[in-house]
Amino acid sequence: xxxxxxxxxxxxxxxxxxxxxxxxxxxxxxxxxxxxxxxxxxxxxxxxxxxxxxxxxxxxxxxxxxxxxxxxxxxxxxxxxxxxxxxxxxxxxxxxxxxxxxxxxxxxxxxxxxxxxxxxxxxxxxxxxxxxxxxxxxxxxxxxxxxxxxxxxxxxxxxxxxxxxxxxxxxxxxxxxxxxxxxxxxxxxxxxxxxxxxxxxxxxxxxxxxxxxxxxxxxxxxxxxxxxxxxxxxxxxxxxxxxxxxxxxxxxxxxxxxxxxxxx
Amino acid sequence: xxxxxxxxxxxxxxxxxxxxxxxxxxxxxxxxxxxxxxxxxxxxxxxxxxxxxxxxxxxxxxxxxxxxxxxxxxxxxxxxxxxxxxxxxxxxxxxxxxxxxxxxxxxxxxxxxxxxxxxxxxxxxxxxxxxxxxxxxxxxxxxxxxxxxxxxxxxxxxxxxxxxxxxxxxxxxxxxxxxxxxxxxxxxxxxxxxxxxxxxxxxxxxxxxxxxxxxxxxxxxxxxxxxxxxxxxxxxxxxxxxxxxxxxxxxxxxxxxxxxxxxxxxxxxxxxxxxxxxxxxxxxxxxxxxxxxxxxxxxxxxxxxxxxxxxxxxxxx
Ligand SMILES: Nc1ncnc2c1ncn2[C@@H]1O[C@H](COP(=O)(O)OP(=O)(O)O)[C@@H](O)[C@H]1O
Ligand SMILES: [Mg+2]
Numbered sequence: 001x002x003x004x005x006x007x008x009x010x011x012x013x014x015x016x017x018x019x020x021x022x023x024x025x026x027x028x029x030x031x032x033x034x035x036x037x038x039x040x041x042x043x044x045x046x047x048x049x050x051x052x053x054x055x056x057x058x059x060x061x062x063x064x065x066x067x068x069x070x071x072x073x074x075x076x077x078x079x080x081x082x083x084x085x086x087x088x089x090x091x092x093x094x095x096x097x098x099x100x101x102x103x104x105x106x107x108x109x110x111x112x113x114x115x116x117x118x119x120x121x122x123x124x125x126x127x128x129x130x131x132x133x134x135x136x137x138x139x140x141x142x143x144x145x146x147x148x149x150x151x152x153x154x155x156x157x158x159x160x161x162x163x164x165x166x167x168x169x170x171x172x173x174x175x176x177x178x179x180x181x182x183x184x185x186x187x188x189x190x191x192x193x194x195x196x197x198x199x200x201x202x203x204x205x206x207x208x209x210x211x212x213x214x215x216x217x218x219x220x221x222x223x224x225x226x227x228x229x230x231x232x233x234x235x236x237x238x239x240x241x242x243x244x245x246x247x248x249x250x251x252x253x254x255x256x257x258x259x260x261x262x263x264x
Numbered sequence: 265x266x267x268x269x270x271x272x273x274x275x276x277x278x279x280x281x282x283x284x285x286x287x288x289x290x291x292x293x294x295x296x297x298x299x300x301x302x303x304x305x306x307x308x309x310x311x312x313x314x315x316x317x318x319x320x321x322x323x324x325x326x327x328x329x330x331x332x333x334x335x336x337x338x339x340x341x342x343x344x345x346x347x348x349x350x351x352x353x354x355x356x357x358x359x360x361x362x363x364x365x366x367x368x369x370x371x372x373x374x375x376x377x378x379x380x381x382x383x384x385x386x387x388x389x390x391x392x393x394x395x396x397x398x399x400x401x402x403x404x405x406x407x408x409x410x411x412x413x414x415x416x417x418x419x420x421x422x423x424x425x426x427x428x429x430x431x432x433x434x435x436x437x438x439x440x441x442x443x444x445x446x447x448x449x450x451x452x453x454x455x456x457x458x459x460x461x462x463x464x465x466x467x468x469x470x471x472x473x474x475x476x477x478x479x480x481x482x483x484x485x486x487x488x489x490x491x492x493x494x495x496x497x498x499x500x501x502x503x504x505x506x507x508x509x510x511x512x513x514x515x516x517x518x519x520x521x522x523x524x525x526x527x528x529x530x531x532x533x534x535x536x537x538x539x540x541x542x543x544x545x546x547x548x549x550x551x552x553x554x555x556x557x558x559x560x561x562x563x564x565x566x567x568x569x570x571x572x573x574x575x576x577x578x579x580x581x
Contacts, residue, residue, distance in 0.1 A: 074440070075435050076434075076435045076438055076439055076440050076441070077438070079435060079436050079437065079438040080438045083436070084436055086432075090430075091430070091432050091433070092432075092433060092436070093430065093433060094425070094426040094429035094430040094433050095429055095430065096425070096428070096429040096496070097422070097425055097426055097429055097496075098496060101422050101425065101426065102426065102433075104419065104422055105419075105422055105423050105426045105433070105434075105437055106437055109437055109438035109439075110437075110438045110439065111420075111438075111439055111440065111443065112418070112419035112420040112422070112423045112439070113418070113419060113420055114415075114418045114419075114420055115418060115419055116414075116417055116418050116419070117419050118417065118419075118422070144496050161436075164437060164438075
C-alpha cells in the first residue's frame with residue numbers, strides 16, 4: 001500500500017538553523033494495517049506524516065503509494081488516496097460555511113464543476129450519516145461549522161474524511177486537543193470507521209494505552225528515526241510498562257554508545 | 265436626483281460584488297480592482313465607439329477584467345508573491361494598458377452614440393426618463409445577482425467559499441487551491457470591469473483614472489451592508505451588498521451636496537470613506553469581542569447549572 005524508502009527531511013539546510021527532522025527512514029505499510037505511532041515531542045512524527053501526505057518535499061528518498069511513485073506528487077493529488085486529520089479541530093473544516101456545504105465539498109474528491117449537487121436527497125443522506133456520530137449534528141445542517149465545539153468539529157472532520165473515500169488515514173494526535181469525553185467519542189468513531197471502510201491507518205498518539213490497545217503494529221520514533229517496531233503477537237503482549245522499559249533500554253544503548261564515541 | 269443615486273449605487277454594487285468575492289469569500293486582498301474597473305470602462309467605451317454592439321461591449325469588458333484577475337492570480341501562484349503585491353503589480357501595469365486601450369488618451373467620451381443608457385428610455389418608454397434608467401439598471405443588477413447566487417451554490421462555488429475559509433481543507437479534498445484562486449479572482453475582476461463598463465455608459469465617458477480608490481469604497485459598502493443584518497446565505501449576502509452599495513453612494517452624495525455646511529469639499533470624501541472603513545472595523549471587532557464574552561458567560565452559566573443539577577441528583581440519592 002505505502003512504501004517509504006530511505007526518506008530524510010532537513011529543514012533550512014546549510015544555515016545555522018539546519019535541522020534534521022527525519023533521518024533515513026524505511027517503512028512498509030500493508031493494506032489493512034493499523035499502525036500506532038509514538039515518540040516524544042519533536043521526534044519527527046508530524047514531519048513524517050507531512051512527507052507522506054506531501055505537505056512539503058522530501059530531502060531525499062522515495063515514497064510509493066499503491067506501487068506508484070508519488071515522491072513528487074503534489075499534496076492535493078495524494079489526498080485522493082490519503083485522508084488526513086490533524087490535532088487542531090479547525091483545520092479539517094471550513095468555519096465560515098454550513099455543515100451541508102462542508103459535506104458537499106467532501107462528498108467527492110477532486111475539482112468541482114458547475115453542477116448544483118446539494119439537493120434534498122443529498123441532505124437526507126448527510127443527515128443519516130451525521131446520525132451515526134450521535135452528537136446531534138443531524139439537525140444542524142444549515143449551521144455554520146464555526147458554531148460547533150472542538151469535539152463536534154473533529155467528529156465532523158472524521159466523517160467528511162471517510163465520506164471522501166480515501167484508502168488510507170493519517171491521524172496526527174487527532175484527539176489530543178479534546179476533553180476526555182469527546183476524545184473518547186472521536187476515538188470510538190475512528191475505530192468504527194476504520195473497520196467499516198477497511199482503511200489502512202497510521203495514528204500518532206500521546207496516549208500510550210491507546211497506542212497499545214489499537215492497531216496491529218506500533219512504531220516508536222526518536223530524533224527522526226524509527227527506534228522500535230512491534231507487531232502481531234508481540235504487540236498484543238505489550239503493556240505500558242514494557243513499552244517504557246523498551247524505550248529506556250534503547251535510549252540507554254544509544255547514550256552508552258555516544259559515551260564510547262566521546263571517550264578518548 | 266434620487267433615482268440618480270440609486271442608478272449610481274446599483275452600478276457600483278456590481279463592482280462591490282466583485283470585491284466581495286476576493287475580500288470576503290476568497291479572503292484574498294486583491295487590489296487589481298483599482299485598475300480593472302477602468303479597464304472595463306475603457307474596453308466597453310472603445311467597443312461601443314467601434315460599433316461592436318452593446319452586448320459585445322459588456323462581454324468584452326467583463327472578459328478584460330477576468331484576464332486582469334487571471335494575471336494577478338498567476339503572479340501570486342507562480343512567483344509566490346503575496347496577493348496584495350500581485351494586485352498592486354497588475355493594477356500599476358493596467359494604468360498604462362488602459363491608456364493604450366483608450367488610444368493614447370486618458371479620456372474618451374461616448375457622444376452621439378447609442379449606449380445602454382440611451383437605449384433604456386426607448387425600451388422603457390412608458391416610464392419617465394430617470395425611472396427608465398433605474399429600471400434598466402435594476403434588471404441588469406438582478407441578473408448579475410442571480411448568476412452570483414446560482415454560482416455560489418454550485419459545487420465549484422461552494423468549494424471557492426471553502427477555500428477562503430480553510431485552504432488546507434480544500435487540499436485535503438483533492439482540489440488544487442491555485443486553480444480555485446484563479447477562477448475566483450478572475451470572476452471577481454470580471455464583475456468589477458463590467459461595473460466599470462456600465463459606469464462609462466451611464467456617465468458618457470471612460471477615464472483612465474476611473475478606478476482610483478475603488479477597493480476602499482467597495483470595502484466600505486460591504487461593511488455598511490454587514491451592519492444591516494447577519495446571514496450566511498449567499499442570497500442575502502449579495503442582497504446586503506446591493507443595499508450597502510446604495511447606502512454608501514447616498515452617504516457620499518450627502519457629503520458632496522450638504523458637506524459644505526461643515527466645510528467639507530469633494531476631495532475630503534476619500535478621507536471620509538477611509539474613516540468609515542476604520543470605524544466599521546472597530547465596531548465589528550467590538551461586536552465580536554462582546555459576543556464571545558457573551559458566549560463565555562453563557563457557557564459558564566450552563567456549566568454551573570449542570571453542576572447544580574448533578575449536586576441535586578446526588579443529594580436526592
Ligand atoms: N515546517 C518546519 N520548519 C522547520 N522545522 C520544523 C518544521 N516542522 C518540524 N520542524 C522541526 O522538526 C522536528 C520534528 O518536529 P515534528 O515532526 O513536528 O515532531 P513531532 O510531531 O514528533 O512532535 C522538530 O525539531 C521541529 O522543530
Ligand atoms: Mg506533532
